[in-house]
Amino acid sequence: MSIVEGFERKALFNITRAVALICVTAFLLIIVGGVFYGVSVWQEQVDTKVPPQEIVEPLRAAQARPTDVAGPKGVQPPGQQAAEQSPLAGYKIPFVLQKYVSGDNAKIVKRHLDEIPVVERQAYIDELGAVVTDAEAKKVDGIEAINSYMEVKSERYKTASAKSLQKWETLKTVAEVTAGGLLLVALFSLVLVLLAIERNTRSLRQAQVESRAFPDVQREVATV
Secondary structure, eight states: OOHHHHIIIIIIHHHHHHHHHHHHHHHHHHHHHHHHHHHHHHHOOOOOOOOHHHHHHHHHHHHTSOOOOOOOOSSOOOOOOOOOOOTTTTSOOOHHHHTTSSTHHHHHHHHHHTTSOGGGHHHHHHHHHHHHHHHHHTTOOHHHHHHHHHHHHHHHHHHHHHHHHHHHHHHHHHHHHHHHHHHHHHHHHHHHHHHHHHHHHHHHHHHHHHHHHHHHHHHHHHHO
16 A cells, blocks of 8 residues: 555544544534524514603603704694594594594604504504603693604614614524525534445445455466
8 A cells, every 4th residue: 555545544434533523513503503593683673662752751851951942843733623534534543632632632642653563553652651751740841742653663663674674684694594504514424424435435445446456466376
């Protein structure tokens, strides 16, 4: 057996097997880590709730400071409204909120409701009612509280939408890495299988080669 054959059968075989085992182990660890990371990302939730104190306290503090008179914006104080079907028909309006959301004000609130998921619209109204209740209890203008709530809530939903998009992009990347890792694990596993087959059949092949060579030797001896 030549030096090259010895190196191939011993050193190269062991090196290849060790590298394949290391790669399989590394990729399996990456896959497991990716799965755990994907699960953690999947479970992340962006809270869109706005507690009443988050709206009322800044307004309460602002009342103590002189402010410039601003033009009408958002919901306006209730006035005389013609009798018509309320845009908020079908929703359960808290009693404290009813005097603020009639006529044009109801249309403004309905426009904000149309921007959020259907299943969260009643919760939006209930949360708005809680804000108005807290505002009135602390002598804060209810109209300002409503407008501030709708502005903060809108920003909260925009943030949640951006986070949701980022979440799906992250999950997509994790899925691609996991799929690639599985393919590489399969590839290196195949290398290990082929190496095992080669090692287990090496002695058999050597015996077959020797058996085929033995008759030739016998014929040469007989000829001599």
